[in-house]
Amino acid sequence: MAIEVRIPTILRTYTDGAKSVEGKGDTLAELLGDLDSRHHGLRDRLVDEAGLRRFVNVYLNDEDVRFLGGLETPVADGDTVTVLPAVAGGSR
């Protein structure tokens, strides 16, 4: 088992068009490091020196990691991580 990471359309240039990729690690930071070894450049699109980029949202099993532990959020096999750009959304 591994951790499934869902990639939004605009970042699939880093994953050869794949909608989701798999990785491993004990924390989100480790997971992103692992992904970057195979999908070079992906991590820089998600993270800067200060942490997660302002317009990037990352969800662990549908919960926003900013409210869990940020990049230090523990992750485990079988988890699903979803990356989405922050948008204004739908019908307001």
Added chain:
Amino acid sequence: MRYDSLLDSLGGTPLVGLPRLSPAPDVRLWAKLEDRNPTGSVKDRPAFFMIEQAEKDGLLARGATILEPTSGNTGISLAMIAHLRGYRMICVMPENTSVERRQILQMYGAQIISSPAAGGSNEAVRMARRLAAEHPDWVMLYQYGNEANARAHYATTGPELLADLPGITHFVAGLGTTGTLMGVGRYLREQVPGVVIVAAEPRYGELVYGLRNVDEGFVPELYDPSVLTTRFSVSASDALRRTRELLDAEGIFAGISTGAALHAALAMAAKARKAGQRADIAFIVADAGWKYLSTGAYSGTLEEAEERLEGQLWA
């Protein structure tokens, strides 16, 4: 109950228990029926407060033009009030919004400018800003950054909830402009130590996230994450399933965004039950299902409905 006019009847909506969906006698769910507002949605509250404030600030005089990026309920609320008060209303909305919303807006006399479907409301916001710059005499109330939006909920929705449910432990609402969560959240945090504030954010189809790059994203100016306890991203399939459960189990015919809020509320209820804690969880029914009938969300199997919803702005 008697009121001098429709607008005077704003707010004061019912809070109803959900005896069948609540998991235990001491872990209860409560639905705040915001569809019982003048135009049928929670947005009547911020729309009214934003217009009142703009009038107080001298920005709006009879014959003025209001411009707003909105693909739905806020536009309908603003259009109704604008119609009654003699303002011209222009809505900038993505072209992939339901026909019901367009028709209601047109009935209230609003003019609609379509923005491209790709990019969703981001694109509508961008276009509205451009138009506002070209027409300095038009008034953009800008729900995503207007303090009167959150203040409407701080002043009305929050106090109503606490009065009806003094033992409230959790508040759950959809996350869009963030006005409901910021306003109610701040009010409850001042009044109820330890209250849990939960955002349910709709997860759309890929079209809506079609930005050119991740630096072009959008976070509403009103958003202050410190007000929230946590935030969930809810898929269209979970939102649809819960919307149908709410109708099936409790008889409430709600819009699809309500299903997303219920999904998060049920997750909090399960968590409280597991921890052996009592909970009174209130969530917002933002509107009823009428405006979404043409999306196909209420007919056929869940899978069929989900497929039809792909690419539409369901919340």
